[in-house]
Amino acid sequence: MAEYVKQPIAGPEAFRQTGVAAVQSQAALLLLLGRQLRGDDQVLAARAVAADMPRFVEAVPPDDLAQFPVPQLRPSVDRVGVALVKTRLAERYGWTIVRRTPIPQAELSETLGDLAQTLFERSDAITAAQLMEASLRSADELTRVAAAAAYFELSTRPRRLINILLRGTRSADVLVRDVAATALARVAQEHARLRRMTRANIVRSAGEASHSALLVHGTFARGHEWWQPGGSFHSYLKSNVRSDLYSANDRFDWSGGYSDAARDLGARDLRTWAERHNLLGLDLFGHSHGANVIMQSTKFGLRAGALVLLSCPVHVPKYLPDFTRTTKVVSIRVHLDLVILADRGGQRFRHPQINENVLPIWFDHGASHNPQVWRDHNVPDML
Template sequence: MDAQGDGRQEYEIHPEDDSIEESPETEGTNASRFAIAGALGATTLRGAPLDVIEPDMLAMFGFRDELRGAVERLRGDNPIFGEGEFLQGTVRGGWQPRAVRRDAWRRLNDGSAGRRLTLLAAGLCSSLERESVVAAVAVLNALSASVVIDLLGIDADDLLYPLSLSLAEPAGERVVWRREEWAEDSAERLSASADGDTRDVLRRLLLLAFERIRAALRSPDEVVRELAAAAWLRAVALDDRVEPTVYDSETVADDEGRGGAVPPADVPAGAPPGAAPAAPARLSTLIHGTWAWQADWWYPGGDFHTHVAGRLRPTLYDDGMPFSWSGELSGQHRAIAARRLQDWLATATGGAGVGTVFAHSYGGEVAVRAVNNGCPIAQLVLLSAPIHRHHRRALPHIPDVVDIRLRFDLVLTGALAKQRLRGPRVRNRIISKAFWQHGVTHDPALWQGEGLDAFVGP
């Protein structure tokens, strides 16, 4: 998934407590805080815990380490009578979002994990467009699927693909953000639930979050649209109803990095960590991620394709039929894409095997599924890839894995995706600067500025 045309947009990280104030200077920090608060303690549809937040991410944004355990202890409680009651009491006391966010942040870091949802509600009512939509997605993540389904009277698919909205459909006319109007209206509407019960407060909060996400998809700001789309990407992590299909030969029970497919016979033993090994002088290719089929960065003539072909891999495929896939948000589509990648590589390389595969986001899952099905890849370069069992199982069969990602990825956090890959054959490069865009890791300017060409290797 990509936000196109905005260049590289950085934000400063402010771990100090007073940076919780609503301000353009601290919007990136607070959007990140909201994303983290929503992801802590998140579970799948069936209630299995999702381990999303790395330990260093908490301290980076001023959270105390103890918060993780405190939020996890809330998981066994009924949020309607836990976090919801705190929010209800705040609404009854007169809803002033800016004052509430200060108080909720202070109390949250003093150990009162029950203030988490109140902090997110205040963030949702922010006049700042980007932090407001991140808070909206975080509200959905903070409440268990069973509670959301019960409160709104919807089914699981409406939760995963919010209220049946489709990203495949035109978003309609762009709507200019009216910051003060949203801040006032959202605060008033949440206050209107003060005379109701806790369920009514939570219901109004959820409906407000869905409304905010729908509006964000029509924003002129492409970063805002990308942040809103995390509400759909959550489906990959949340939906544990999916069983293995005929399109996927992997064994679900094997999730410890041992591999489930026959190791490719022509792949040499893995290179030790350290200096970048020389890449095989074989055909290389790029794989785009979810919803990015229409983008041009990965296509011959696109900016990243041009960068890789000119500076890294002169054997990068540049003929008329590059590999692509649907980019649909579906495990079945990614499994089909992996099979088709195998077929494409066999044809394009004449059976000689592929040198380097550069894969962005969920394109990385397409690549590792192919490896687990027996497809030889000598070097895999992952760009902002969400990490799942498929990646861990593929590691023994890829001689060199290069994992390039942001120190904190707002979109992947909203999507409840694991963001770090570890293993003896993995060379990690984490970009220390903070960026709004999930797609910045395929920006040629970032590669040049961060020296990524040398890290990947000749």
């Protein structure tokens, strides 16, 4: 089973330590800094206010920030020159920190910890840029990817950051790959690498069609096995939660593209698929932006049963269901989901008709479709 973080490492100490909790905490802090400097949360709030829905989204939940505090930065409209950033770093830590020469892990960890400490004491864009620049030297791929994602709109040399994100999309680590792909899609949506990541990889099944439940994948997951008949999570749901989960070869999929247009098309196709199969009233499970696809399908006329949203990025008002066309909406997620941070969406719904359930796990976007997580935390009882 994947190693999940039950307690984050807060503050500068995250950069001084090693291990899964430290690295994921570093990534979360960097991504949160990027959100602040871009003004992501203000954008989310403004959209909700414009739709008269100001209370329906929590961009970054206060209870998460109470356990995982972040320096407060003002949005920055100006980029910070890389030459200035490197000069400041070299003045304090020597030129090794900005050159392509090996740095002992202990030395780099101490440097990053000191930079983070300085940022907590003096919160400004230049200090944040120094932490991001130095984090590009980290031995941990997730930290490098998060730094590149956070730094992109702040740095005067963004092209090199795209290269880091590109390498991240080829990582063997699923979380690294998902954060990198999502961050890349935010800044280079039409990149050829992202198109390759949406290719289908159909797993054939001898299962029979059901009449009441369907599992829908998220962005860049069209070729993954876990959601397809015979796949790990599909098999778990069918054996333990919903024996009527759709399992025939013509199961529904969508492009998995990272755009509103791709999701809208997926939602319309889902409605058409359900109508052609005479499967109206389906209970729908959707992961990540697949959850937004299933919500959107109800706006396009699909009459559904329950909607189960797994690690769903919150983008109100664009993605909310037509509550008159569904019987219940349940959301299941983790604390400070790194992929949702990279997506620049909100972390939680605050809608009275959406039942939010936050697992005692931090950061990992894929935890919500892990069968062992469902067993360990009795997720079926949340439905």
